[in-house]
Amino acid sequence: MNRISDQEWKVLEVLWKGNGLQLGKILAALPPEIHWTRTTAHTYLTRMIDKGLVRAAGTKPKRYLAAVSRENCVKEERQEMVDRLYRGSAGRLVMSFVKDGSLTPEEREELRRLLDEMEV
Numbered sequence: 855m856n857r858i859s860d861q862e863w864k865v866l867e868v869l870w871k872g873n874g875l876q877l878g879k880i881l882a883a884l885p886p887e888i889h890w891t892r893t894t895a896h897t898y899l900t901r902m903i904d905k906g907l908v909r910a911a912g913t914k915p916k917r918y919l920a921a922v923s924r925e926n927c928v929k930e931e932r933q934e935m936v937d938r939l940y941r942g943s944a945g946r947l948v949m950s951f952v953k954d955g956s957l958t959p960e961e962r963e964e965l966r967r968l969l970d971e972m973e974v
Contacts, residue, residue: 856905858927864888865898866907869920876915
């Protein structure tokens with residue numbers, strides 16, 4: 855899968871929530887900071903179809919559906935980040951969050967529980 859841009863993520867989030875949407879519904883569901891015309895939205899959707907992220911169903915009006923799952927996209931983005939920033943080490947990623955104190959007490963407890971489960 856190719857890298858997904860921030861704008862493409864926003865479109866996919868809309869499609870994951872309401873798969874099978876017409877162009878107008880997609881435009882209405884996008885965050886307010888995105889001020890696309892119908893032409894711009896159609897161009898993005900066409901490019902996303904070419905990238906294998908979206909598929910179109912029907913003829914007129916077309917309905918657009920996510921062609922990829924959110925889980926798979928998150929997994930690929932996470933792996934890319936780990937590879938790029940932590941030389942492929944997920945452990946280094948987790949340690950960086952622990953060391954810089956950015957985990958909440960609840961997240962630290964959940965991490966402890968997960969690590970304890972791994973010991974079994």
